[in-house]
Structures are given as C-alpha cells and as structure tokens.
Amino acid sequence: MTRRLRTGLFLAGGAGLSALFAWGFAGLPAFGDYHGVYGRLLNRDALGQTHAMSAIAAVTFDYRGFDTMGEDFILFASVLGVALLLRQVRERDVDAGQAVETSDPVRAVGAIAVPAFFLLGLFVIAHGYLTPGGGFQGGVVVAIAIVLLSIAVDYGSYAALVRKPLADLVDGLGAGAYVAVGVGGLLAGSAFLESFVSRGKIGELTSSGTIALLSWASGLEVAGATLLLASEFLEELLARRQR
Amino acid sequence: MSYLPYALAGWLFVVGLYGVVTSRNLIHLVVCVSVIQSATYVLLLAIGYVKGGTAPIFNGIALGTKAVDPVVQALTLTDVVVSVTSMALLLAIAVEVHKRTGTLDPDELREQHG
Numbered sequence: 001m002t003r004r005l006r007t008g009l010f011l012a013g014g015a016g017l018s019a020l021f022a023w024g025f026a027g028l029p030a031f032g033d034y035h036g037v038y039g040r041l042l043n044r045d046a047l048g049q050t051h052a053m054s055a056i057a058a059v060t061f062d063y064r065g066f067d068t069m070g071e072d073f074i075l076f077a078s079v080l081g082v083a084l085l086l087r088q089v090r091e092r093d094v095d096a097g098q099a100v101e102t103s104d105p106v107r108a109v110g111a112i113a114v115p116a117f118f119l120l121g122l123f124v125i126a127h128g129y130l131t132p133g134g135g136f137q138g139g140v141v142v143a144i145a146i147v148l149l150s151i152a153v154d155y156g157s158y159a160a161l162v163r164k165p166l167a168d169l170v171d172g173l174g175a176g177a178y179v180a181v182g183v184g185g186l187l188a189g190s191a192f193l194e195s196f197v198s199r200g201k202i203g204e205l206t207s208s209g210t211i212a213l214l215s216w217a218s219g220l221e222v223a224g225a226t227l228l229l230a231s232e233f234l235e236e237l238l239a240r241r242q243r
Numbered sequence: 244m245s246y247l248p249y250a251l252a253g254w255l256f257v258v259g260l261y262g263v264v265t266s267r268n269l270i271h272l273v274v275c276v277s278v279i280q281s282a283t284y285v286l287l288l289a290i291g292y293v294k295g296g297t298a299p300i301f302n303g304i305a306l307g308t309k310a311v312d313p314v315v316q317a318l319t320l321t322d323v324v325v326s327v328t329s330m331a332l333l334l335a336i337a338v339e340v341h342k343r344t345g346t347l348d349p350d351e352l353r354e355q356h357g
Binding site: 003006007010014017018021022025026028030031032033034036038039040042043044046047053054055056058059060064067068071074075077078079081082085086089130131132134136203222229232233236 | 292310
C-alpha cells in the first residue's frame with residue numbers, strides 16, 4: 001500500500017469516525033451536567049464506609065480493589081515483557097566504570113534532590129487516602145529518586161544497587177503484597193480484599209483499613225516496575241553507546 | 244452547557260490516529276499512540292465533571308459539598324497506568340526492531356520483509 005493510498009483511506013475513515021464521535025457526543029449530557037448515580041452515592045457514603053477522605057482512593061483500593069489488582073499485574077506483566085525483550089537482545093554488558101560522566105554541580109544538586117524526591121514519594125504514598133496521591137503516584141516519584149542516583153553518585157554503584165536484586169525484588173514483593181492483603185480478608189473470615197484491619201479514626205494516618213496497606217503494596221510495585229523500566233532502557237542506551 | 248471537552252477528546256483521538264497512519268518513525272508512532280490514549284483521559288474526566296464541583300477529597304471540606312465523580316477519576320488512574328505499560332512494551336519492541344533491521348521507518352521495514 002503506498003503512503004498516498006493509506007493517507008486517503010485514513011481521511012475517509014477519519015471523517016467517518018469523526019462523524020460517529022459527533023453523533024455519540026451529541027447524545028451525552030452537556031459538560032458539567034452530571035447525572036451519574038455511582039459518583040453521587042460514593043461522594044455521600046465513601047467517607048463513612050471506608051474512613052478514607054479521598055473518595056478516589058476509596059474507589060481505587062476498596063470498591064474497585066479487585067480491578068486495581070488486575071492493574072497491578074498488567075504493570076507487572078508488561079515490565080516483565082520489557083525486561084525479557086531488552087535483556088535478550090542486549091549484545092554486551094555495560095562497562096559500568098565509565099558509563100556516565102558526571103560532575104560536581106550535578107552531584108551537589110543530586111545530594112539534595114535524591115533524598116527530597118525519595119521523601120516526597122513516600123509522603124505521597126502514605127497520604128494517598130487523605131490528600132490527592134497514593135501508591136501509583138508516589139511509587140513513580142520514589143523510583144525517579146533512585147534513578148537520579150545514576151548521575152548523582154555514579155552509574156557503577158547505581159547499577160550494582162538496581163541491576164538484579166533491588167528492582168526485581170521490590171516489583172515482585174509489591175505485587176505479592178497486594179494479593180497477600182487480599183488473602184488476609186479471606187483469612188479474617190470475610191471476602192477477598194475485604195478490609196480486615198480497623199478502619200481507624202477519619203483523617204489520621206492509621207485510618208482507612210486495608211486501603212493504606214494496598215496503597216503501600218501498589219507503591220512498592222510501581223516503584224519497582226518504574227525502576228526496572230528506567231534502568232533497562234538506560235542500560236540499553238549505554239550498551240549501545242559503548243559499542 | 245458546552246460540548247467542547249468532548250470535541251477535544253474526539254480531536255485528540257483522530258489526530259493521534261493520523262499520526263500513527265502517516266508515521267515514518269516507530270518512536271514517533273508510539274508517542275502518537277499515547278496521544279490517542281490521552282483522548283480517553285479527557286473524555287473520562289469530562290463525563291464525571293459536575294458544574295461547580297470540587298475534587299472528591301473530603302479533607303477540610305464538608306461532606307455533601309458538590310464534588311465531581313470519583314469513579315471516572317479512579318478509572319483515569321487505571322488508564323494512565325495501562326498507557327505507560329503499553330508505551331514501555333512498544334518502545335522495547337522498537338529497540339529490538341532497530342537492532343535487527345537497522346531502521347525505524349515502518350515503510351522501509353515493509354520493503355525489507357516483502
């Protein structure tokens with residue numbers, strides 16, 4: 001198929017698709033004119049039922065906790081796929097000693113940025129059910145703090161820290177912990193992923209029951225997964241550069 | 244009373260698709276796929292918006308305050324994660340393709356493999 005034919009086909013198809021969109025959107029309630037029932041019910045009842053101030057966290061880790069487990073494992077499987085693909089085709093290992101040039105100003109900024117990001121990430125995970133945030137968002141920030149070590153210290157010690165043990169372990173541990181919390185509900189005599197610890201007092205760090213535990217489990221999983229992704233792509237880049 | 248956010252979602256989807264169809268570079272193609280995916284974020288958030296509503300986080304605001312739908316916000320979170328995972332996998336495949344064939348142009352790839 002030539003490019004011209006393909007573009008022509010797209011223009012026809014795209015026009016049809018746009019028309020379908022316009023038709024479909026015209027049938028939706030106007031922007032801001034909300035008629036949903038679930039959102040209203042959750043905003044009314046979620047705080048009382050789950051003791052989580054953030055209704056989004058309550059939906060993610062409680063009402064839709066089972067779906068979030070699937071989401072965790074989608075991430076797990078895709079990171080596994082990336083690691084398999086990249087590790088298999090990598091022609092040689094990186095000579096870590098001279099992989100990344102770094103400098104004193106970068107190290108100075110890194111000395112502040114790494115602990116600051118790390119702490120911010122933990123804060124976001126810990127307060128996910130009180131403020132905007134949670135395991136997914138905080139996990140990424142934690143991972144980025146560790147990736148920054150590659151230029152803030154030197155690539156060799158970063159790679160030694162991350163390469164096999166840390167990222168793989170944290171990723172697997174997080175995914176496993178999520179299921180373990182779910183099974184905890186079963187062992188306590190209720191349903192899978194049903195909260196089995198005290199919901200605590202609203203607004204406190206120890207509130208919201210298993211939402212907090214699942215948020216931490218997801219945080220671990222996401223941090224491990226992001227770390228693994230970043231370090232595999234970084235390693236690939238460096239392996240090519242040294243060729 | 245506006246349909247603009249829906250139109251934006253539709254436009255993002257179609258413009259991303261246009262990028263995929265006309266792409267000459269696999270990395271560019273992956274970015275276009277993520278543009279298509281961002282259309283779904285806009286659509287989800289637009290559907291759950293309540294006029295004058297605040298974020299559904301009842302920290303410092305009274306229960307019963309008009310707030311937007313938390314379900315679609317949680318779904319958008321899922322959506323973002325899925326988008327990241329698919330991007331990571333596609334980029335890894337692009338790396339492998341470049342290593343095996345020495346090109347990232349989809350058209351050249353077709354010529355090489357008939």
